[in-house]
Amino acid sequence: MADLPDAGTCYELLARMTLIRRFEEEAGRQYQRAKAGGFLHLAIGEEATIVGTTSVMRPEDYLIGTYRTHGHAIARGTEPARVMSELFGRVDGTSGGRGGSMHIFDAEKRFMGGYGIVGGNLPIAAGLALSSDYKGEDAVTVCMFGDGASNTGNFGETMNLAALWQLPVFFLVENNLYGMGTSVERHSGQTDLSKKAEGYGIPGERIDGMDVIAVREGVAEGLRQAREERRPTLLEAFTYRYRGHSAADPEVYREREEVEEWRRKDPIEAFARRCVEAGVLGEREVQEVRETAEERVTAAVEAASESPEPALESLYENLYVVDEVGGWYAVDERSPEPHRGEREEDEMPAKARELAEAGAAYAGAPDGPRPNPAVEGDPVEGMEPEVAEEVEE
């Protein structure tokens, strides 16, 4: 087991992990109270992987993650009140209240999100690293993604370019053993994910993602290689989320005993115990860390509750396209029935048919006013719009 760093560093690592844990527990509670809307993915249990990684990054380094990144932003230094305000959809949120849980973003801290498309953050990470290279900056980009994301086409394409162009990028797969309700054994042909980029020229290693010190050491070496040798590497950190995939996960894919077993390896408890036993921290300091986290999270909820909602007139701000592109859009209805468009061959405009036969998409304006199912019901099916309770996007 790697040695503990100095007392000040241990205190800071424990404080960050505790703050994130407390923040997410509270976020879950506020979601149940409907103060936070949209989706909510909690990373409770994964704190050592998050904090171990960010603790060895420099301020100028970039971090990009997934939709499970409240902790990542806070670990990078974003104020918990701003993250909570984002969950509440308020103007003081990191994205002005327009992104919600999956889109936390803080350019000042070089936290580049918050990304809802599984694997979609990988090519962006390569782009960020390329921009650092282009501008002659010393920054490294850290890209964190899930085990499920390692199966996407983006993974292979990104690894290829990262190796080919020797980009200053470092990849960390947060292997929490599941992609939604599917275990790694059932979703990946190669279950040793650290080997998955070898064929592209990117070597990998496996580490215990529940041990903040092991993560720190593994990531520090990866950052060094990226920064000094322009050599991207891949680290696979074994970790676990105690909660469901998102707030409404019935968790039929795993046994309660498995969750309990991982809880016994809790990264925060284990680290606090280790620090106390080694005489690096006292019980009083551990208690102080808990109290401070509690205070900061309570203050974050207060600030978010007091922050106003965005003004109605600002609805169309920050949109790239308003009212210019007509056409048929992807449906909102999350129902098992055929969606609008699927049964519309008969009414298809001639232009759309022509394009469809040529294999192209149609984005021309439909004849007459565009129906708005939200207020008029569905004119095609004659049914009210229906939004399923929780179906993952």
Ligand SMILES: Cc1ncc(C[n+]2csc(CCOP(=O)(O)OP(=O)(O)O)c2C)c(N)n1
């Ligand atoms: C391209 C794409 N496909 C599918 C989904 C639906 N989806 C959301 S999360 C998820 C599982 C991803 O698992 P993993 O990468 O292991 O991350 P974790 O949720 O475990 O952190 C899926 C399939 C999506 N958001 N994007």
Ligand SMILES: [Mg+2]
């Ligand atoms: Mg996963």
